[in-house]
Amino acid sequence: MEKQILQQEIRETLNITQKYDGMLKEANDAIFKYKPTYLKRILLILLSIGFFWIDNKFNLTFQAVWLGIVVAIVIGIPLYIIVRIYGWIKHKESLMRFKKLKKHAEHFLESNLEGAEIPKVFCNTNALNRFTHYLDNFLAENLKECANLYHREQENEKILQGVQTLRNEIIEAKRAAQLAAEEAASAHAAANEASYYAINAADEARSSRHNH
Secondary structure, three states, X not given: XXXXXXXXXXXXXXXHHHHHHHHHHHHHHOOOOOOOXXXXXHHHHHHHHHHHHHHHHOOOOHHHHHHHHHHHHHHHHHHHHHHHHHHHHHHHHHHHHHHHHHHHXXXXXXXXXXXXXXXXXXXXXXXXXXXXXXXXXXXXXXXXXXXXXXXXXXXXXXXXXXXXXXXXXXXXXXXXXXXXXXXXXXXXXXXXXXXXXHHHHHHHHHHHHHHO
């Protein structure tokens, strides 16, 4: 495949994969995300309403405060249960919509990639963007060279990730060792202090017996 034809093929395939990514994002955005912070705000509002209602009926005393709390709890608990049930129903409905949209996105990708010259293993936005970079910057001249460069970069990234993980583990181990050393030093100081007081107590006891 000539370079210009390959570049055109990559652009067309990239356009398809980007649309697929957008469809997947739409599917993920369709998932209902339950936020319990809303319930806390609702309960605080109810508590304030309870205080306001009690304050209008009675003078704001210690008893009125407790009555306000009771009013908020009596109203808040059923409302909390209703909101949780509503959230669970919405979450289930959104999961069904997510599965439907994801299936549609996968069908779109498969149907548009039929007969594509580029192997399906490389038919993703990340790989195709890199292939475009290789070709535009004369790092590769054909599909095979693009694939070889891509695989080498993937392997290098895995090695770098492994090195970074190892580095993080070493840092955590050093922190743990430092913390253990500090705790040991603190325990040693406490033991020395206890020993000092024990010796003084023994000396005082001997001195007391000697005086008697």
